[in-house]
Structure formats: C-alpha cells, structure tokens
Amino acid sequence: MFRSLLFVPGNNPSMLQNADIFMCDAIIFDLEDSVNLDEKDNARNLVETYLLTTKELPKAVILRINPVNSELINDDLKLLETRRIDYVLLPKANKISLFVLDKILNDLENKFELKQTKVICLVEEAKAIIEVYDLAIHERVRGLLLGAEDLTSELEINRTISGEEILYARSKVIYAAISNKIIPIDTPFTDINDTEGLIKDCKKALNLGMKAKTAIHPSQLETINDIFSPSKEAIEWAKALLAKAKTLNKGAFQFEGKMIDRPIIEKAKKIIEKAKLFDLM
C-alpha cells in the first residue's frame, strides 16, 4: 500500500544517496526516460551497486526498466539478481509487452531461483487504456500507474489543471485496479513550483478513487502524503464507529445520526488499516 512514489533518475548519485530519507512510500529508480541512451550503462551500474551496498534501503524499491522491445531489457532485468527490488515498473504496458515481460521473468526466476517478481504497469498508451482490465487481472500485476504525459502526447491534446482530458483514462485505471484488488496510482503533476495546482490535482485524483500519486520532485511528497492519508477526523470517526460496532454487535445501527451497515464498517476498517500502516495512530 502506497500514498507517494518518487521517481529518481537512475544516473543521479545525489538523489540516490538520499533515497532512504525522502518521505515517500516507494522510490522508483528510473532506467528509462530520465536516462540518455549513452548513459544507460552508467545508470544501471549505479543503481545495482547502490542496491548491493546500501544497508538502509527505501521502504519499497521499484525499478522502471526500459521497454521490453529494446535491446536494454535483459541487462536491466539482471538487477533482479540483487534480490533487493520489490517491483518492476513496466513502461508502455499493454497485453503484448506484459506477456513478453512475464516470459523473460519466468526464465530469470527459474535460472536464478528468484521469488516471483511483482509488476506495476505504466498505463501510458491509448491501447493500454483499452486493455487495462487485462493488465490488472495478470497474477504478477499489483498496481496500475497512469502515465498521462505520454498518453496526452499520443492523443495530441494539452494537459490542463482541471484534468478533464484524462478523466476517462483515470477512471478506467481506477475501476480496473480496484475491481482486481490492486492499487491505482496517479500520474505525476509536472509543475514542481505550482503547489496549489498539485493540491487540486491530488484532491481530484483522490476523489475519483486513486489511492496514491507519483512525484517527480521531493518537494511534492508532503502534499501528496497529506492528501492521500486518512485525516485525523476520519481516523477518530473510524475508531469511534468500530468501537460502537464491537459493543453493539449488530448488522446495522445508528452512529452520529446516520445509519451504519457493513460497507460503512468496511470503510472504517480500511481507514484504520491505512492509519496504522502509515504511522498515523
């Protein structure tokens, strides 16, 4: 379970050496878009050596690999042999690229006796939006990350603060993920100086059903964590509601003037689960 995931360019030693102190729930070490083609070997080596020699790693380590149809993929996936990568982020995910990745991972896992690699799909093509449910049901897939920049580029439309242009894509990702009990993760907000815009974007994504958001700069993490965490009021409400439910032991009852039944109790349990996980109580 995440709230915030920070992209760190794989070839940036300054960012890598602070990776464990950024206040995010996961770090995405990027070997793809943020690394020039002639620096791919440098980035891969730096991340590999970092993973092998660093005692205190971030809470979760995600590796964004290069596309499966590139000649870089086999070298990228060798980093799994460090056994310190929690998830692989598949760029340009679609049914075919996921099929290919699955095959490569099966071979690697058998050869090196690795445990099953978990995958997060980067949904950033129109084709992927159409196929998103098929990605979500795959046994390796634990999350769907919307990549709105590539998607809107393909659609030849502009991004806006209101985000109406990605409403359909966001909704597809959310429903595919939630219906398969995996996490929907929102696209990053790319203007790192616009805090008000980030707040609006986070709230919009949260209210649609996104459970986490990616960041492209550490300065965005506090806002993202605040908005994607249960509020103090919500935690107090959930605690009181669950306490009353336990005392009454009834299927339905009144609480603070409202009728409460199983779905509301489940919602309260999720709030408490998140609050505990994120050290909020």
Add this chain to the structure above:
Amino acid sequence: MEGQAGSKESNDCLITIRKSDETRIEIDSIVDHLFHDQILKAVEETLKEENIENVFVLVEDKGALDYTIRARLRVAINRMNKNV
C-alpha cells in the same frame, strides 16, 4: 584504449581509465584530505575484482560515495574494453 564514466556534478565523480605500462592511480578530489585512502581503496579493490592491471586511472571526485566510485569505474573499464 580509453574509457570514461561519470560526471563532475556534485556527489559524482568522473573516472578516466586507459592502458599503461604499470598501474597508476591519480585522485583529484574536493575531499582528498579526508577520504583519499578510501577512494584509493575503492579503486584498487574494483580493479582487482575486474582483473584489471597496467592501467592509468584518473578520479576527478566531487564528493562521490564509495558505491558511486565503484560503479563509475566498472563502467569506465567496460567502455575501455569496448574501445580496444
């Protein structure tokens, strides 16, 4: 016959390596007075791990951590070998 990797940005190092008659390591670091021996050790150990002898190595260090120096040297070696 020469390989180079890294950069002169903060917390990084630029490593240049080329074939030579004997192994010689030159360190130019902003923290040389504090970490010269550790940088030298990282270079020597990595050369040994990669079975590399008779090379000149120049480390232009801007405060890189141990793993960064090792990673950059490994890539510089690979690039030197590809350039042969």
